[in-house]
Amino acid sequence: MEFILEGLVKACQLLVQGDRETYSAIFATVKVSSISMTVSLLLGIPLGYLLGYLSFPGKKGVRTVVDTMLALPTVFIGLVVYAFISSRGPLGEAGLLFTLTGIAIGQCILALPIVIALTATSVESLDRVLRLTLKSLGASPLQIFMTSIWEARMGLLIAATTATGRVLTEVGISMMVGGNIKWHTRTITTAIAMETSKGQFATGIALGLVLLIMAFTINLALSTLRRRV
Template sequence: MGFIYEGLIKAFQLLFDGNPETWSAVYITLCVSTLSIFFTILIGAPLGFILGYCRFKGRDTLRMITDTLLSFPTVVIGLLVYSLVSRQGPLGEFGLLFTLPGIAIGQVMLGMPIVVAMVANAVENADSGMKETLLTLGADKFQLLRATLWEVRYHLMLAGVAAYGRIVSEIGISMMVGGNIKWHTRTITTAIALETGKGEFAMGIALGVVLLIIAFGVNFSVAKLKRRAGQ
């Protein structure tokens, strides 16, 4: 147990002393995760709304595919994105391999099913009485659409927070597509795996503490949004 105690002491020293290698991984993680969640919501929220609001042929099949993708392994997504952005892949000419935008592509693929599924479910379960009341009062389709969007606003934020929690803690995509390059693509999770493998427990614990703080913030936000959504 002694090495764990020593590791904790050194970990907090690294954090409070502003160790550049430690905070570089934190900064890179926040940058790529923010980029990823922006495009995840930008693309996933409209798709989820359409899937939950509209009725069309093949809708149930799309819902089943979306639900299946919720448990898609990150290493498989990493392999898929790697094959797309590698030099021999269809996107190889853009030089996305071992870059933050390359990682973001994979993380968007990881987070999008969460946003699509949660938004679609929220729209489906929106207050049916509200819709009937608005139609009775003569509301047109645009007004009904706007009212439904307002009704599920907290569910949309909840979907974004849940997707962010999944994105910020993944390792497979960051490792395979980013290459774990120091100062460039090394994220918190890949740095923890590397430093622990090298026996540098202090660095791993320091980054683990930061990741736990982020996870706590995500869970706290989820709890708040769930209470708001239940109002």
């Protein structure tokens, strides 16, 4: 118990004193998760809308695939991305291995099914009269899309929150694709894993606290937004 308390105290010191190594991992996490979430939302919301809005042959099959991908283990995604971007892989020449971009690609694969599936569910649960109402008021297809997305905003916020939570806390992709390189691709989660294995509980706890604060801040911001809209 004592070493945990000591760790907590030292964690506060590291954060207050602005320990460079700790803050490097924090900035790497913020940067990579921002990129992956931006791309996932930009791609996932329109795709989820189409999946929820349209009726087409094979829709159930597509939905099953997307739902299955919700349970993808992060180490498996890391493995697949590694295979593609390693020097022997088809995208090896792009030089993405052990970069934050490589991690972001993996995290997109993790977040995209979540955003697609939850957006599709939100759009499907919209009142069927909404589409009829918008068409009857003379809306164009783009205006119908934009208004439907706004009507489904609560569901989309939940999708964004859930996906962000997964991306922030994953360790498998960051470790396998990023390689946990100090000052470069070390993220909060990979740093916690490494520091703990080295017996450096203070740094691990400090980073864990930061992760908790980040998750709490994002959730607080989104729930405030949810109340306002």
